[in-house]
Amino acid sequence: MPQPARPLRMVHPAPIPPGADEFEAKAAAAVARARAWLPTLDDAVFDCYLGHLVRQVEPTSEADPVAILASLLCFAGVHLGRDPHVRAGDDPHPLLVWPLLIGHTNTGKKGSSWSAAKRLITATDSDFVLGNITAGLTSGEGLAQRFALPDDADDEPDSDGGPRDLRLLVMEPEWGGVMAKMKREGNSLSQVLRAAWEGGDLSTLTVKARVAPESHVGIVAHITPDEFRAKLSDADMAGGTYNRFLPLAVAWSKALPDSVGADPNLVSSLAAGLGDRLDTGARLGALDLAEDARPLWRALYLEFNTDTHHPKVAQFVSRALPYCKRIAGIHAALDGEPAIRAAHLAAAAALVRYSIDSARALFVNTVTPAKLAAWIAEAGDTGRTKTEITKGFFGGNTPNADIAALLTQLTDAGMITRGSRRPPGGKGRPTEIYTARAPDLTT
Known part of the structure; x- marks a missing residue:
């Protein structure tokens, strides 16, 4: 589906303050230094509806555009709910994407990326922000409790009598703290997170057993490269928790000392369009591949199934193939398409490749x-x-x-x-x- 044309903006020349040229030169050098560790990003990741939104709001944000895109992908996958989904073999996959945004303190601008995304999310659905976005993962039992059924009940309706809202977006700006909690003896958070990525049963068999047969959880996690490497053990990687995440290296994109963010009218206009697309996409079901996508999918199947990575990288990105289909499914759903087209796959594959390269930058190319x-x-x-x-x-x-x-x-x-x-x-x-x-x- 063709994307709406970017509106033209009149640019009026402003007086150049003293020392502006010197500031611009120093700022450009500082941004370049901050971005020097990043792998190359294929701009095809923005050839999608959410990419169009990012291109509208990122000129007034210092955040990395790929970080804003990833945050919006996570939000969209959660907001769309459980009905639209893809299949990988016999397994149904919810459209859940868990970006792990990896950037240095201060110059990573991870918080700025969430601020830009959340502003658009809030304008799209403020009730969702209040009721479905949270933070503070501490234990598997705590997460399971969010989806637990009441005792002696097969289902629990919402207050309006409708089905339960199983959607939850967890935003963790300090993922290092969550990693520390997962290492505590008896903490079941890793196990429950693995089940949550599948969109499945979070029931626990602890002393305070909880029956939680369904869930729909998205996670946006922020951490620095050094902290992640320091706190990650071989057991963590082998356990399979982190191959549920999509690692993305991010950094400061531009110096904007006087920015006040995107124009409110622009945000409102973009949010209205996003809300309409989310409503339409939520009514879809299984998203199969369109005929024009099948040749590309076969090529990606071989590309992402080929184990040519450093061992730690290979463990981290072992779910690249289902992630590619999940992301493509979000793109298709937001376009109101009942099938994934080649353009959706191409944009998704570009982001997955960047994720793989980000893992290499984290574990292999560790010379800063x-x-x-x-x-x-x-x-x-x-x-x-x-x-x-x-x-x-x-x-x-x-x-x-x-x-x-x-x-x-x-x-x-x-x-x-x-x-x-x-x-x-x-x-x-x-x-x-x-x-x-x-x-x-x-x-």
């Missing part, structure tokens, strides 16, 4: 740009040669292509300077030299 730049800066004006960087910093164990890519990122971000030095005597090929100034390494 700031650490390398600081090491280069220690050499002062003498700088470091490419050979010194390859052997002295990386220990000779990192492919040259990966080192070259990181050096290019640092150079483009203004964190280091590439130059050359003629060999003693002036004969032979000049040596490539990298220098950095310590004051420029602030992140």
